[in-house]
Amino acid sequence: MKLVDSFGNKVSAGNRTALDFYERAVGQLALYRGDPMATIDESLANDPSFVMGHCFKAGLLATTSELGAESGIASALDAAGRHIGHAVERERMHLGAAHAWLSRDFAGAAKLYGDICAEYPRDLLALQFAHLFDFLLGNSTMLRDRPAQVLHAWPDLDARRGQVLGMYAFGLEECGAYDEAEALGRRAVELNPADVWAVHSVAHVFEMRGQNQSGVDWINRTALGWREHNFFAFHNYWHLALFHADNCDYAAALEVYDSCIRPQSTRVAGEMVDASAMLWRLRLRNVDTGDRWTELAASWEALGDEGYYAFNDVHAIMAFLATGNHRQVVRILSALEAAARRSDTNGMMSREVGLPMANALCAFERRDYEVAIDELQRVRAHAQRFGGSHAQRDLLHLTVTEAALRAGRRSLARALIEERLSRKPRNDFNLSLLTRARDLPHEESMQVAREALHHV
């Protein structure tokens, strides 16, 4: 007789204590708080043959998007495989999905976790893994559609319905349904103020609408509910720093960077991505960031994960470009080139977005703005293929806009800035870009001047 978890799903746990620890780990991961890895180890200590416990561990490690997690995933899957004889069907499906990730078929892993959701709509863990992998893959529509598929199985009275709503809200936001996303995200936070992901979904809505002050107020007002012992809080604070930066309040952005985004030196890829993304935005605006890049570049170098996930590589190369570390720049470019020749998911990401974007950043840094513009203009049409959110990928648009301004490409700069203003018409930073574009000489007169010089 198999035990059944509190979601109504059968599990292979041999005793109630192992199942209790497992459920606690699922609850911690759903809210990104505490130490779910330590909790699942407690579960497995009580029952080393608990297949779902090993699958939890493998999936959690995969969400880090780090090469260094592979050995842990492989060990967890080996352990699960040794006990597969008494696994239930759902656990076998988890094993298959995690194996897909381990074989670098990231897209296959997202799809397989999605298959579990369709079959077992009350498997919150499978939904969260599918959601996070859809995020790592930039699958906007699936971020919306997978939660939509399972919502019917989470009635209003279910205490955890809010967590599904929070994920659905993020998917809706990524698909441009801002009003619906805001309403569902706010509902989820009402149901559980600790729901850091739902808070994040609403923050994205404010970001996309350019409601900077609403964003600042939202993060600060809700923070008491989610900031403690939370391993995703840094990312909500990254959004807070974005709001400050778009208000042109760079001192506030740096204060948030120091206190909440990068309060200490870590080698966690997700944290370093946000740190690079913030410092690069400030670099584009010529804001003095002190020696922050030096610390960050050293951490990227120590992680040494290049060639595993192109989204991370592009953020690593920013740190090496900013610190003038040519050797590390070459190392990242070589890894991206090697990855681009492979047929796995990251091969596609590196080929289509990662490598051209890294080359564009290199061109930008050596002030070869025409090359940077050309590369970035090509890539931006399909940049979602290397993962992340619209807010994260805005870095690409910000860089090409800055390149156009620095190259004196008045018309192009104006066009790109108008694009930004169409989405965020009252954004202080966008308005400052518009002033710069208007101050540029007309390209026709520049051409005349160039020709005149040529004839001298």
Ligand SMILES: [Fe+2]
């Ligand atoms: Fe975000």
